[in-house]
Amino acid sequence: MEKISLIIPCFNEQEMIPIFFETVEHVKKSLKNITFEYIFIDDGSSDNTLSELVTLQNKNRNFVHFYSFSRNFGKEAALYCGLQKSSGDYVAVMDVDLQDPPEQLVFMLNGIQREGFDIVGTRRVSRKGEPPIRSFFSSLFYKLINRISDTEMVPGVRDYRLMTRQVVDAIITVDEYNRFSKGIFSWVGFKTKYLEYENHDRVAGETSWSFWKLFSYSLDGIVNFSDAPLAIASFTGIFSFIISLLGIIFIILRKLIVGGSVNGWASLVTLVLFIGGIQLFCLGIVGKYIGNLYLESKNRPKYIVKEEK
Known part of the structure; x- marks a missing residue:
């Protein structure tokens, strides 16, 4: 049977x-x-x-x-x-x-x-x-x-x-x-x-x-x-870098053509927090994978x- x-x-x-x-x-x-x-x-x-x-x-x-x-x-x-x-x-x-x-x-x-x-x-x-x-x-x-x-x-x-x-x-x-x-x-x-x-x-x-x-x-x-979340973290970082680069070019051109710059601590702090949030988000994704590797490496029952x- x-x-x-x-x-x-x-x-x-x-x-x-x-x-x-x-x-x-x-x-x-x-x-x-x-x-x-x-x-x-x-x-x-x-x-x-x-x-x-x-x-x-x-x-x-x-x-x-x-x-x-x-x-x-x-x-x-x-x-x-x-x-x-x-x-x-x-x-x-x-x-x-x-x-x-x-x-x-x-x-x-x-x-x-x-x-x-x-x-x-x-x-x-x-x-x-x-x-x-x-x-x-x-x-x-x-x-x-x-x-x-x-x-x-x-x-x-x-x-x-x-x-x-x-x-x-x-x-x-x-x-x-x-x-x-x-x-x-x-x-x-x-x-x-x-x-x-x-x-x-x-x-x-x-x-x-x-x-x-x-x-x-x-x-x-x-x-x-x-491993798509890791790719998302990478693309998010690249996208953030490109946006920042375009922002720098815009500020330089405006300085050369118009002169001066617009005061705005609030907008600056907002941008800093935004970029910081993206970085922490990406670190969290990478950390999840590293945490899994850490548990695997311990070889606990x-x-x-x-x-x-």
Whole structure:
């Protein structure tokens, strides 16, 4: 019998764990000659998530496993840990909040076994129930990243996907500290298909993804998969230099032809602040790339497991 490893990152999801397990177990009945391996990753939760996982594992020792981090390392670290620990012929990445419909696993497996795809992912065709500002910036991110990056990222794509063992092994070889899984899934290539579905609300609990966390995550994606911001910084500097040069020529010609100059400390201070702002903006872009290089050079572990079963 073939095995599917389910990787489920959890952060403060004590309410969802038993609901998720019961729902997926019901779907499992639809899959013939397939066994499941549950790999829960407790990403440093502060509630009773770990207790729920211990209880669940004690009842299902043969196919439920968990890894509890020593602190919150982030979802990317949790995904990487799950991929490393998985042993199935196929590996699925799922969110525990059931916004990823477990019933799609049936169609995903069919896409790999019968249609010959290496990856079958999911894509939301609507963002019903999501704050409008989040939907707007999400759409803006995908338009931007696909313009400035060679790695195509399909709008609305979720981390929820089923992959062959060959794909998972390839992803694990991408051993970088600053990870952006959506980009890595696309970057490794392989034959991919996406299943479309309507947005599903959380069944219980609250999301830990605030607007600013998502914004920061988007910036990481842009920096990890494009050097366009560095080019923007360079062009901004060149443009500022040309404008300044034209201004100097204008002042010299006016002095020679008209004589004198117009007093204006306010305009001078404004120009100084404008140029200074451009410089700080460019330094910030360069600093982001240098910061990523700094973290990579430290070679720290991506996560530390405190408890596992």
